Amino acid sequence: MKTLIIYTHPNHNSLVYSFLEKVIEGSKENPNIKEIQILDLYEESFNPLLVFNKEKRRRDMYRDPNLEKYREQIMWADKIVFIYPIWWGRPPAMLMGYIDQMFASNFAYKDKGGLLPEGLLKGKSVVCVSTMKGPANYPLLYLNNAHKILMKRALFSYVGIKKVKFFEFGNMESPKGKQTEKLNKVYRYFQSVK
Template sequence: MNMLVVFAHPTHESLSHAFLQQVIRGSGENAAVKDVQVLDLYASGFDPVLVRRRDMHLDPELAAHREQLLWADKIVFVYPIWWGRPPAMLLGYIDRMFASGFAYRDQGGLLPEGLLRNKSVVCVSTMKGPPLYPLFWLNNAHKVLMRKALFRFVGIRKAKFFEFGRMETPGGAQARKLEKVYRYFKTVAG
């Protein structure tokens, strides 16, 4: 399997970056993983600003990123949850990359045809708040946004979430959670 890891945190001294390292480490020890590409949105200077909607699937500036998404069997997003949602950088990537004509095709009906079928997604996210905060206070808005409004819309049915809370507290069990992500990527098969 080919794996694309999209990293969306501005610093490499972050806990999100530590999770990125565990994704890479585990994948590197997994015989089912053929190749891994990492796209660090901040370090690469990705421009998240959407300036046009029509014909974005033809934008030559994004051609290499479209090829990455087509190449990948599994897409992994590693990011913090700020204000109950992914950072603006990641949302800008989604706005620009998951465009009509590339990720989906309008059919005139209620839902489009998803063009990224047969791919799977893993989201690894961290937050300062309590683990159940998104569920009880936000009605799982983050997962609903990612799973229903994005992944299913573009044809991706298989999505797994690691959503870790209390990550900035001494009792946040960071080492245990990092190990959990490492073990998952060491053994995941598809």
């Protein structure tokens, strides 16, 4: 299994970065994971801004030469792991800008003229590891599970990815947030996932 890890946080001294380290550590100990690539969107200085004009059309985004490297990473991967904080009930703008550009028509999906497109990323799986300051049940009770619905239904299912696993950790700024326990949970998962 080839694993692409997409990390989205500007601070390498953060708890989110500790989750990245645990994902890498567990993955390296997993005999099912043969290769790992890491994409740190901030370190990469990924440009999340969409630009469309006479020369650059949205319908041609799937062949933008500036995004070729990232398209190759997605096609290469069997499993895509997203690691990010939840800010204001959703992933950071940097990650959303990556998604807007990478999950483009004629690369991630193809319109068939009907209600739903053909997902072109079938067979891949996704794991989302996210942290938030608020309580763990906040997204479910106050936001009607908007984050998971956004990621699973509106994005991954749309492009053909059916196998999606979430680690959504709340209370991460609290001294009683059980950070070590949650870090170890992620580590153990990646140590044995198939």
